[in-house]
Amino acid sequence: MLEITNLHATVGEREILKGLTLSVKAGEVHAIMGPNGAGKSTLAHVLAGREGYEVTKGSAHFEGRDLLDMEPHERAAAGLFLGFQYPVEIPGVSNLLFLRTAMNAQRKLRGEAEISGAEFMKKVKAESATLGLDMDMLKRGVNVGFSGGEKKRNEAFQLGMLEPKFALLDETDSGLDIDALRIVSEGINRFRSAERAVLLITHYQRLLDHVRPDVVHVLAKGRIVESGGPELALRLEAQGYEGLAA
């Protein structure tokens, strides 16, 4: 589903990704772990198409399409979703309006019909209930006045509503208390299916207690230095990132 080959990327003058190769198949959940500054968030931003991140070498394909040739909104319409480490506030635009505008923009790009008001609200009610987001919050400006945990729950809500094929979740667990971690994890687990894939980017192992990955990768100094099963995450938790092969 996602094929990344020898990816090099720079931010400003600095090269952050230095030959990253990664392959994620449909139905799989991968976790990328690594120390601060390893390039985890850079990878997320490069894949989502943020300006200012320049790919100097290598390739990234999503379902056979050249991801690097697409605008961020085209990547979204193709089925790629980025869960933000720091979700952004947009005052004056309600969460509902934002989501509906986004859903319809994606549908339009895919040549599909717009979602009806009734269908949209039905989906909103179902998704928001499981994440403990009430209607008053959804009518407020996007993430405005939300606590850190509420913002992350809102990301999970958007994930559920937009129904992408691939969820790229950047430090979704940071800033979450135990209860919120459980709620957000349940959201991710509901998302899992044979047709979809997830790439979890995380610094800590604790998210992986709730969302069990199929593959764990260790990212250090801009490349994947080790891959393994869930036991790799436990080992990292016990030993720390020091002593990894550079």
Add this chain to the structure above:
Amino acid sequence: MTATLPETRNAEAAAAVEELSSYKWGFATEIEQDFAPKGLSEDTVRFISAKKGEPEWMLEWRLKAYRLWLKMDAPDWAKLKIPPIDYQDAYYYAAPKAKPTLASLDELDPEIRRTYEKLGIPIEEQKVLAGVEGARKVAVDAVFDSVSVATTFREELKRAGVIFLSISEAIREYPDLVRRHLGSVVPVRDNYFACLNAAVFSDGTFVLVPKGVRCPMELSTYFRINAENTGQFERTLIVAEEGAYVSYLEGCTAPQRDENQLHAAVVELVAEADAEIKYSTVQNWYPGDKDGKGGIYNFVTKRALCRGARSKVSWTQVETGSAITWKYPSCVLMGEDSVGEFYSVAVTNNHQQADTGTKMIHMGKGSRSTIVAKGISAGRSDSTYRGLVRVGPSAEGARNFTQCDSLLIGDRCGAHTIPYIEVKNPSAQIEHEATTSKISEDQKFYAMSRGLSGEEAVALIVNGFCREVLQQLPMEFAVEAQKLLGISLEGSVG
């Protein structure tokens, strides 16, 4: 008196002057020539008045204004760069019919065509806007040039007792009413542009909602400038008698024009006790091209007199067009507990300049005012909010709340907030809040990562920024305004 013929620049105009001198002061009912000669003189004023069959007092009023105007100077305090205006190089009453420049819409600049389509303007109207040959025959419920007023629903309004006429008709049919109110809110000598308007106003609208009547529909008139080189001098007078209510919509879209066009309208509102007037404007006149060439000069005087106790006037404006905007819809809060409101969005892009705001003059006890002004600057444009809150000695317990927010797009534009506050009553409460922000890359990327294109993302963020103002507009107007905001800012974000 002998008329001094103005210096004319073309044969057509010379002929018109000739004709003018043959019927002068005769109040002939039919005048062959349907345009006034180019240039401004007492003759021009007389021509306009005669053409409209106005009574003597109206002509005198105009002439007095004209003579005053000659002695006045154009205001220079606004933060605007206004190129010198040659008042002799313009027509003041219609113009010789400009030859259509296009044989069909296919010849129209595709970019303009796209804008029309995005705005949802019907094909036939597009032809009129673009000046396509033969298009003038199309009947559109809109005001073109200076001859005016939508007559739709006139019957229903008549049943309710509402008078809704062109001001020219009103001068003929209700001279006493017009005479009582005309210039009572914006005096002839108020300012340079208002004075010019008093002398040469070509047409406009008169509304009177009688005591206790709630106007059964939103009144709307589309003003469109559509004749090359025609200075537009609209005059609007709206009177809401005791306990009356009226909502008036003024919307404008403009055709592409190369020549600078001066627009100096005057709008006067009078609200008696317990009356309420809601006045909404969406203004989208041609702003000039990307290099700042052409575009409308919009120098407008709008003022409301809240004369009676508990009277209320609410101005809402969405200003996206014009090359230069000089406009301060104001409220004189004379009545006890009277209320003035001003909700404004002003968008400037490319080389547009806007100096706009409001004046809230508190005279009545317990009078209250609210100002919410949102300025959005992009490109190399410059936008200034200029507002005055004045509390007179008699305005015991007056209150004002002002909020001015500026949003910058890019790093070559400017936004300025200039609030004037004068308080002569110690019991007054004045609050002023101001913010300046930029659309952040984070916001834009967040919205794009959810499926919005760059322009859609910016439009959404901007609409959010303006929400408090947009929600004051009637529904269908708000939708149009939202579209306009997006279109006005197209190409402004990298």
